Amino acid sequence: MGTEVATPQHASIGDTPVPDQSCCKKGPGYATPLDAMAGPRESIIYVTCVYTGTGKEKPDFLGTVDVDPTSETYSQVIHRLPMPNLGDELHHSGWNACSSCYNDSNTSRRFLVLPALVSGRIYAIDTQKNPRAPTFHKSVEPDEISSKTGLAYPHTAHCLASGDIMVSCLGDKDGKAEGNGFLLLDSDFNVKGRWEKPGHSPLFGYDYWYQPRHNTMISTSWGAPSAFTKGFNLQDVSDGLYGRHLHVYNWPHGELKQTIDLGPDGLLPLEIRFLHDPSKDTGFVGCALSSNMVRFFKTSDGSWSHEVVIKVKPVKVQNWILPEMPGLITDFLISLDDRFLYFVNWLHGDIRQYNIEDPKNPVLVGQVWVGGLFQKGSAVVAENEDGTTYQVEIPETKGHRLIGGPQMIQLSLDGKRLYVTNSLFSKWDKQFYPEVVEKGSHMLQIDVETEKGGLCVNPNFYVDFGDEPDGACLAHEMRYPGGDCTSDIWI
Numbered sequence: 001m002g003t004e005v006a007t008p009q010h011a012s013i014g015d016t017p018v019p020d021q022s023c024c025k026k027g028p029g030y031a032t033p034l035d036a037m038a039g040p041r042e043s044i045i046y047v048t049c050v051y052t053g054t055g056k057e058k059p060d061f062l063g064t065v066d067v068d069p070t071s072e073t074y075s076q077v078i079h080r081l082p083m084p085n086l087g088d089e090l091h092h093s094g095w096n097a098c099s100s101c102y103n104d105s106n107t108s109r110r111f112l113v114l115p116a117l118v119s120g121r122i123y124a125i126d127t128q129k130n131p132r133a134p135t136f137h138k139s140v141e142p143d144e145i146s147s148k149t150g151l152a153y154p155h156t157a158h159c160l161a162s163g164d165i166m167v168s169c170l171g172d173k174d175g176k177a178e179g180n181g182f183l184l185l186d187s188d189f190n191v192k193g194r195w196e197k198p199g200h201s202p203l204f205g206y207d208y209w210y211q212p213r214h215n216t217m218i219s220t221s222w223g224a225p226s227a228f229t230k231g232f233n234l235q236d237v238s239d240g241l242y243g244r245h246l247h248v249y250n251w252p253h254g255e256l257k258q259t260i261d262l263g264p265d266g267l268l269p270l271e272i273r274f275l276h277d278p279s280k281d282t283g284f285v286g287c288a289l290s291s292n293m294v295r296f297f298k299t300s301d302g303s304w305s306h307e308v309v310i311k312v313k314p315v316k317v318q319n320w321i322l323p324e325m326p327g328l329i330t331d332f333l334i335s336l337d338d339r340f341l342y343f344v345n346w347l348h349g350d351i352r353q354y355n356i357e358d359p360k361n362p363v364l365v366g367q368v369w370v371g372g373l374f375q376k377g378s379a380v381v382a383e384n385e386d387g388t389t390y391q392v393e394i395p396e397t398k399g400h401r402l403i404g405g406p407q408m409i410q411l412s413l414d415g416k417r418l419y420v421t422n423s424l425f426s427k428w429d430k431q432f433y434p435e436v437v438e439k440g441s442h443m444l445q446i447d448v449e450t451e452k453g454g455l456c457v458n459p460n461f462y463v464d465f466g467d468e469p470d471g472a473c474l475a476h477e478m479r480y481p482g483g484d485c486t487s488d489i490w491i
Contacts (some may be wrong), residue, residue: 005137006425015352019226025107026105026107027101027102027106027107027108027426028095028099028107028375029098029099029100029109029482029488030099030102030488032455034336034488035279035480036099036413036485036488037335037337037413038086039413039414039415039458039482039483040411040413041414042067042412042413042417042420042482043067043068043420044064044131044132045064045308045410045478045479046062046064046093046112046116046127046134046478046479047061047062047063047064047077047476047478048063048090048092048093048475049063049080049120049441049468049476050089050090050423050474050476051473052087052088052090052426053089053091053427053429053437054426054437054472054474056164056315056471057086057237058080058086059079059083059085059086059290060116061080061082061083061090061473062081062112062114063077063079063080063081064077064078064079064080064081064133065077065078067419069144069391074460074461074480075460075461075462075467076243077219078132079134080291080382080469081134081136082113082213083116083123084139084321085116085139086219087119088116088118088121088476089119089425090113090114090116090244090476091115091117091155091158091476091477092114092117092132092155092157092161092214092477093112093114093223093477093486094113094114094156094157094167094191095113095159095253095481096110096111096187097110097161098158098159098333098483098487098488099483099489100189100490100491101161103163104163105472106419107187109481109483110122110128111124111125111189111477112125112127113125113165113167115157115167117154117155117231118153118157119142119148119486120145120153121140121142121152122140122157122185123138123139123140124137124140124153124189125137127481128307129366130483131279135290139252139472140189140191142173143211144191144200145169145183145191146173146375149169149183149191149194150172150190150194151172151176151177151179151180151183151194152170152171152172152225152264153169153170153225154167154170154171154183154207155168155178155205156168158209158210158433158487158489159168160252161491162252163187163349164184164185164186164187164192165185165186165187166182166183166184166185166195166208167185167218168181168182168183168205168208169181169182169183169223170204170223171226172204173225174227175225176225176226176241177204177224177225177229177243178201179201180201180204180205181194181195181196181201181218182196182208182254183195185384191299195254195334196249196254196255197254197255197256199252200254202219202245202256202259203247203259204221204222204223204243204245205221205222205244205270206222206243206269206270206274207219207270207384208220208272209272209273209274209283210274210489211251211278211280211283211422212251212278212365214251214279215250215303215330216248216274216296217250217251217252218247218285218304219246219249219272220246220247220267220271220272221242221247221350222242222243222268223241223268224236224241224242226241228242228324228425228427229427229429230429231423231428231430231431232428232431233429233434234322237267237268241337242267242289243269244261244264244266244267244269244410245260245262246262246270246272246285246296246304246306248304258303258449260296260304261306261470262290262294262304262306264290265292265294266285266287266292266306267287267289267290268284268287268288268289268290268295269285269286269287269288270287270329270330271285271286271330271331272284272286272287273486275332275338275359276336276337276338276485276491277338278491281297281298282298282358282359283296284296284332284334284341285294285327285445286330286331286332286343288326288329289328290332291311291312291313291326291327291345292308292310292311292329293308293310293329293332293341293343293362294306294307294308295308295309298468304420306386309362310354310362311357312326312348312467314326314327314473315326315327315374315382316349316383316384317373317374317380318381318383320373325374326347326380327345327346327347327350328345328347328348328408329342329343329344329345329346329347330346330424331343331407331408331409331488333410334451334485335410335411335415335484335485336411336415338356338358338417339353339355339356339450340355340365340413340448340450341354341433342354342418344405344407344409344420345372345405345407346405346424346432347373347394347432348373348405348406349369349370349371349373349374349375350367350368350369350370350372350406351368351406351409351420352366353365353448353454354452358464365452365453365462366444366453366455367455367456368456369375369392370402370405370406370444370446371402371403371404371405371406372392372394372405372455373405373432374392375391375394376391376393378391395460396460397444397457397460398461400462402442402444403433403436403439403442403444404422404423404441406420406431407420407421407422407423407424408423410477410478410485411448411484413482413484413485415482416447416448417445417446418445418446418448418455419443419444420443420444420447421441421442421456421475421476421477421478422441422442422475423441423475427449429432429474437472437474438472439466440464440473440474441468441472441474442465442466442475443462443463443475444461444463445458446458463475
């Protein structure tokens with residue numbers, strides 16, 4: 001097996017702002033995160049929708065949801081683009097270009113990049129011809145990716161200022177974590193090779209974020225595909241098949257400079273975000289199994305360190321697989337003004353809002369319950385310290401009982417609306433929330449108070465993915481056509 005290594009071409013960026021890092025002006029996205037906050041209100045949102053793993057022999061699809069409250073089709077799926085293959089498991093998504101290419105007028109945000117986590121394909125979807133009804137453009141086949149790079153199980157896609165697209169891959173074609181690394185595609189979706197230098201692959205793969213002014217990229221660790229694709233087994237954690245490390249790379253040269261062991265407080269570090277201000281040298285990572293939010297930061301000697309800044313206590317429960325239930329922080333994001341951090345507890349069922357104006361001391365300012373395993377009517381009950389039990393009352397939305405737990409979230413540019421879906425990964429959904437697999441996902445909108453904080457379910461918005469023409473499906477990540485706080489990076 002040959003392994004090609006490619007390095008994207010970037011201008012050298014130091015610790016001070018650089019006015020123009022590209023050839024021209026007014027490419028895709030926005031000049032600054034604060035400019036993005038003043039962008040137009042979202043009218044549609046793209047959602048990855050999954051049949052893989054549900055027992056239905058149907059292709060996954062990209063759904064377009066109308067989120068314009070003045071529209072007659074508000075809160076409805078208005079278009080479905082089926083993938084040309086079965087068994088993909090669409091998961092995360094990214095763009096061919098974002099605000100990192102803002103200064104390049106020859107570049108446009110046209111193609112939505114859809115890595116298929118299970119099949120290993122990567123789809124390019126054209127959203128420019130008709131944003132409300134995207135069309136298929138191209139697929140990068142798993143055999144080509146594997147034969148040229150040894151990589152498989154693609155996950156996070158980010159565009160680079162060079163025009164290249166970088167995709168984290170979680171293992172090799174046999175599901176071994178040792179084969180993980182970072183795939184580089186050119187602007188035409190041709191395989192260029194691996195991004196990282198030979199011998200500089202991380203221990204495990206998952207998400208990543210780069211901060212060019214600090215010449216740094218940091219990646220996170222889920223686990224070996226051979227383990228997580230079968231469902232979650234706690235013994236696999238003890239057997240070393242899941243991660244607890246952050247991997248610090250020199251950007252853009254692909255050299256692994258530091259590996260940070262988060263220890264038992266940092267089991268399964270998943271989503272990672274730097275603050276959006278490109279001059280800042282701090283960010284956060286959500287550690288799912290430990291249910292902690294960890295802040296990472298640059299030290300005076302140029303190395304990186306970390307501290308736990310938010311702890312979600314496990315809940316004592318009855319009638320569950322364990323005596324204590326972790327929150328399981330599976331997704332989080334940061335508002336574009338770097339004031340608020342939002343995260344979900346997939347198992348507990350709540351969404352939280354923290355003020356992070358002091359990143360060292362986040363303050364809880366909003367919380368709303370939208371599901372969870374110990375909601376009223378469930379067989380599982382939570383236990384107080386005195387031994388009494390309780391369940392959480394979850395109000396219906398538009399006549400629908402809220403099943404499952406909050407999983408993926410996306411924030412409007414102005415920070416006032418938070419969209420939520422409830423599918424994590426088909427095998428894990430089937431294990432923890434089988435009713436979601438049977439009846440289908442939903443999508444909610446949470447109204448956000450952006451002065452002092454506060455969260456409230458919008459009673460007029462509910463997208464029912466159980467009512468799809470081909471039957472109930474699972475809904476995962478969401479993207480706006482114009483970019484958002486989890487796709488765009490500023491340089």
